[in-house]
């Protein structure tokens with residue numbers, strides 16, 4: 001298993017990160033991708049990935065933080081990619097019209113720039129979307145990224161089928177295990193297993209059985225079990241295919 005999206009640089013992991021990573025490995029999580037949401041967190045993610053052999057990372061600025069984007073930041077991200085072999089994608093980037101922590105037009109400009117950067121430097125993109133799928137589609141069709149994953153997918157199948165047709169991937173979190181998440185479970189049923197990845201988005205969004213607790217990479221097995229149930233195939237098969245998907249996406253060949 002690979003937890004393709006966790007935030008190990010989050011303050012909630014500050015006190016016990018080595019124990020969190022050890023528990024993940026004990027639970028069968030071989031690798032973790034720690035995801036950045038700002039320039040500072042990108043530096044922190046690189047430091048963590050450089051410390052722990054089985055942790056890889058992304059660099060990028062989250063739509064919440066788009067307002068802090070400065071001229072020259074794309075260049076800085078490029079330098080960070082060169083700085084460590086553990087950087088495997090640009091992310092998380094995208095649009096979030098739910099919270100609007102940054103103005104929509106600013107979010108769109110920064111997303112366009114970061115997605116273009118990912119294409120230029122030949123890295124995949126980890127994309128965040130909330131209540132913004134139409135504008136995500138417009139920008140993705142314009143930039144034509146090499147490979148992207150829409151992470152923590154909560155979209156209706158009808159709204160996201162275009163991304164699957166383009167050959168991109170969806171990744172799902174513990175949210176899909178919540179009783180009211182029927183829409184997400186239907187999207188999982190429709191998405192080919194070869195285009196699915198699993199993640200925790202920890203420390204947030206603990207799966208139903210751990211709801212209310214801090215989430216951590218060890219809990220990604222809950223998402224795996226749910227996908228297996230929805231697809232009507234064995235947990236082993238889903239583990240094998242989603243691990244292969246993640247290994248290919250993030251270039252984790254042994």
Ligand SMILES: [Zn+2]
Pocket residue numbers: 092127128129151152
């Ligand atoms: Zn996100």
Ligand SMILES: [Zn+2]
Pocket residue numbers: 005007035092201
């Ligand atoms: Zn995230």
